[in-house]
Amino acid sequence: MSTQTSSLNDLSQCLVDAAATAGAVHADALAVANTGNSISVRTGHVESIEHEDGCGIGLRAFVETPKGLAFASASSSDVSAAGLKSLAEQVVAMACISEPDPDAVPPVGANHPDAGAIADWQHKHPERDSGWTIDAARKTALDCETIARDYSNDITNSEGADASFGSTHVAYAASDGFAADYAKSSASLSISVIAGKGEGMQRDYAWHRAMHVSHLKNTEELASEAASRAVRRLDARSMPSGKATVVFEPRVATSLASHLTGAINGRAVLQKRSFLADSNGRHIFPDFIQIIDDPDHPDGLANRLFDGEGSRCTRRTLIKAGQLTGFLTDRYAAGRLKTVATGHARRGLTGDTGIGPSNLIWQPGQHDQASIIAGIEHGLLVTELIGFGVNGVTGDYSRGAGGFLIEHGQITRPVQGITIAGNLKDMFAGIVQVGSDMTWFGSTAVPSIAIADMTIAGE
Amino acid sequence: MPNKSPATPPIPVSDDTLNDMLAHMLPAGADDGDLYIEQSFAESLSLEEGRVKHISASTHQGLGARVIRGEASGHAYTDRLEPAALMDAARAARAIATGGGNMKPVAIHAAHPAPQLYQADNPALSVPLAGRKELLEKLDRLARSLDSRVRQVFASVSSSFSNIHIIRMDGAHVHDARPLVRLNVSVVVEQDGKRETGSAGGGGRFALSRMLEGDEAERLVQEAVRLAILNLDAGEAPAGTMPVVLGPGWPGILLHEAIGHGLEGDFNRKGTSVFSEKMGKRVAARGITVVDDGSIAERRGSLNVDDEGTQSGRTVLIEDGILTGYLLDRQNARLMDMQPTGNGRRESYAHPVLPRMTNTFMLAGSDSPEDILGSLKRGIYAVNFGGGQVDITSGKFVFTTSEAYYVENGEIQYPVKGAPLIGSGYEVLQKVSMIGNDLQLDPGVGTCGKAGQSVPVGVGLPTIRIDDLTVGGTQA
Numbered sequence: 014m015s016t017q018t019s020s021l022n023d024l025s026q027c028l029v030d031a032a033a034t035a036g037a038v039h040a041d042a043l044a045v046a047n048t049g050n051s052i053s054v055r056t057g058h059v060e061s062i063e064h065e066d067g068c069g070i071g072l073r074a075f076v077e078t079p080k081g082l083a084f085a086s087a088s089s090s091d092v093s094a095a096g097l098k099s100l101a102e103q104v105v106a107m108a109c110i111s112e113p114d115p116d117a118v119p120p121v122g123a124n125h126p127d128a129g130a131i132a133d134w135q136h137k138h139p140e141r142d143s144g145w146t147i148d149a150a151r152k153t154a155l156d157c158e159t160i161a162r163d164y165s166n167d168i169t170n171s172e173g174a175d176a177s178f179g180s181t182h183v184a185y186a187a188s189d190g191f192a193a194d195y196a197k198s199s200a201s202l203s204i205s206v207i208a209g210k211g212e213g214m215q216r217d218y219a220w221h222r223a224m225h226v227s228h229l230k231n232t233e234e235l236a237s238e239a240a241s242r243a244v245r246r247l248d249a250r251s252m253p254s255g256k257a258t259v260v261f262e263p264r265v266a267t268s269l270a271s272h273l274t275g276a277i278n279g280r281a282v283l284q285k286r287s288f289l290a291d292s293n294g295r296h297i298f299p300d301f302i303q304i305i306d307d308p309d310h311p312d313g314l315a316n317r318l319f320d321g322e323g324s325r326c327t328r329r330t331l332i333k334a335g336q337l338t339g340f341l342t343d344r345y346a347a348g349r350l351k352t353v354a355t356g357h358a359r360r361g362l363t364g365d366t367g368i369g370p371s372n373l374i375w376q377p378g379q380h381d382q383a384s385i386i387a388g389i390e391h392g393l394l395v396t397e398l399i400g401f402g403v404n405g406v407t408g409d410y411s412r413g414a415g416g417f418l419i420e421h422g423q424i425t426r427p428v429q430g431i432t433i434a435g436n437l438k439d440m441f442a443g444i445v446q447v448g449s450d451m452t453w454f455g456s457t458a459v460p461s462i463a464i465a466d467m468t469i470a471g472e
Numbered sequence: 473m474p475n476k477s478p479a480t481p482p483i484p485v486s487d488d489t490l491n492d493m494l495a496h497m498l499p500a501g502a503d504d505g506d507l508y509i510e511q512s513f514a515e516s517l518s519l520e521e522g523r524v525k526h527i528s529a530s531t532h533q534g535l536g537a538r539v540i541r542g543e544a545s546g547h548a549y550t551d552r553l554e555p556a557a558l559m560d561a562a563r564a565a566r567a568i569a570t571g572g573g574n575m576k577p578v579a580i581h582a583a584h585p586a587p588q589l590y591q592a593d594n595p596a597l598s599v600p601l602a603g604r605k606e607l608l609e610k611l612d613r614l615a616r617s618l619d620s621r622v623r624q625v626f627a628s629v630s631s632s633f634s635n636i637h638i639i640r641m642d643g644a645h646v647h648d649a650r651p652l653v654r655l656n657v658s659v660v661v662e663q664d665g666k667r668e669t670g671s672a673g674g675g676g677r678f679a680l681s682r683m684l685e686g687d688e689a690e691r692l693v694q695e696a697v698r699l700a701i702l703n704l705d706a707g708e709a710p711a712g713t714m715p716v717v718l719g720p721g722w723p724g725i726l727l728h729e730a731i732g733h734g735l736e737g738d739f740n741r742k743g744t745s746v747f748s749e750k751m752g753k754r755v756a757a758r759g760i761t762v763v764d765d766g767s768i769a770e771r772r773g774s775l776n777v778d779d780e781g782t783q784s785g786r787t788v789l790i791e792d793g794i795l796t797g798y799l800l801d802r803q804n805a806r807l808m809d810m811q812p813t814g815n816g817r818r819e820s821y822a823h824p825v826l827p828r829m830t831n832t833f834m835l836a837g838s839d840s841p842e843d844i845l846g847s848l849k850r851g852i853y854a855v856n857f858g859g860g861q862v863d864i865t866s867g868k869f870v871f872t873t874s875e876a877y878y879v880e881n882g883e884i885q886y887p888v889k890g891a892p893l894i895g896s897g898y899e900v901l902q903k904v905s906m907i908g909n910d911l912q913l914d915p916g917v918g919t920c921g922k923a924g925q926s927v928p929v930g931v932g933l934p935t936i937r938i939d940d941l942t943v944g945g946t947q948a
Binding site for chain 1: 871
């Protein structure tokens, strides 16, 4: 363990102690340090070099009142002894004003991983850096942009390539004595180029992020992907309004996965803010759909041993043969929903606990994207979505889209300036096929997803 | 209107350290550079299920060091205001510059003070936490009393106060103290098993006590409940191309998405915007004038000075339909041989400066709103919107209605579900055929995202008629 992490452990432990001194009955704390570098290049030259050196602490403290436990939280970047003391006093004072909640769950007695599990995890996930240096990242970014710009004469301009790398260390401590830390590294490469001229310009991009530079996609592959995508979009225009089968390619299908995790978020369910609030145990997808949350996956950027409340994380099948097996919960939502906490608490330095997945894996199907398209008489391959037209309460869905027209099993031309609409409940149930092309974007892996009978608004 | 010039608080880093940093950062070959030191305090209370269960706060400080050379920039930040960490940041920022040698030390001195568009006090101090909690509880009770179909009420009040010191390479020190408050209410209503939501918010750069004066807070609750109930009865929106009338105020998000981003200096210098090389050309119908104005007192998007210390001003982007201006920070202005417009903004010391909008709006025309709605044979009357997004290269934008009606022969028929409007930023203002005399600015709720950075902004619009726009409904 590095000195940095051990001092972070001290910080989080000191904060919990300071909270007790200030009058808290329970508390938990986070200490985070991150360093990172980012190089952007454009038209063959370095455009910016950025360096980050961040640190922060966050404390959540509970006080006892005649009506039950009340809590508050705060964050700071002042890690001096006086800073810790004043943060603790501030949080306790705020907690005394908060309204007690009879359902509040203090950071005591969570299903913590034991010492053996922590040791196994650290052995399996040794602390290491991203494997990049500024010079190597600069060279990769320059190479990437050059390959993309040289891809075709139709590439007329560039928004540049960006190579970033860094690491984050997090230490967590709770007043029941649980304390643990972890470190993460990442390296990412992105490229965006422009094809065409004037009002006919089209931009497209490609990106990849991995824990270590050795797992990053091949530079040439990424550069060619961005350039070929931009060129293929030239001369895009609208298409007629009407019903069509829509194929979401993996990079946009990730948004469907996040609409699902947003809707099965236990807190949204409690508050009736989800269109799936009444769907526990129901078949919300066709029976060939399987979706897994895996907190320990070789390709996972969101691997974790414990969640934001120190609860142990385990692999779960969220959608089993089309059936919703349960909601994602933290300890609070689990208590209210009368179920067991699933280890999905998410915490920032300040603010209430949230809920979110770890690595989300939408299992692939048998057929590749080309054979899915070959079976579609009239449809749209969506490669880009813009706008925020999704209502999480009702499931109503309508977003701006771009992509390619599918006619008689063939891609015939690029399309833009249209919207696709439906209701997420119908869309989930209306999935007709998923591709064999499962692809990772960050901590989400998804295949192409084909949905029948969506409404296109165009000409 | 506040105009007193308050005492500048001390910079939380010694002059010696600042001088050492500047001398290290600005060797021969650097065109520009600065140190940006920020201390920010934020508090937020949120209510759900009738209780203010959670109060949160943050106190952060840090420094960003920046060196500019030609089209390139070096930026480094640290959360630790200690000499060793600060010098590391200065050296990292300097990595972009090629020349050797250090600059001669310069004396740090106060620059000419900027006008005071807002009070330089922490806006939270005007109402104690307990008073803010009582406000939210009162709003919760009001929402539930307005309609028995209200099932959930979410209300939040947040405030922030940032003290910013900008020290330019010549030693000029510019200070700004920025208050910002925001009150939000959203409700979930239920009828016959069907649920809907409505929300409303407001705020600006003023003391929190302002939100408690008069009936502003109560009005937000009424608005949120009204919208949720309206949505219960909303029908399917049509799908296809048709005329659209936009109501005044927040629908100005159209200008922000369709026009504003495309006129930011960085995209135009690089030739990646659909508006590149359109200066002096017609990009909108006659009668249309669009401005970006960061110098309106107490508005959410306003700034005394931008994040490079340039005084905020009013930039005419489009005058009578002709493109006349870009939004510029110092680097892009220098490279484009133009003057900075006070639009260099950053989310915080941890983020690089980008050209960004402040308050962007269209000036009023002469048509009455009734005549404009009356002209609609068959189309959509969109009064309020959620978020929007634009692809600045193709110019395609999308923004989604949160209150809209289907109209026939000038008469409102029924409310329609949230539907995206999609169009081309280069074409849309050329299709405006009527401009209302009822310019309104939004209630103070806008946040703009660009390159992963969020900054508060404002928008405004009079009622306008757009002759054709694609409506993304489900009724094909």
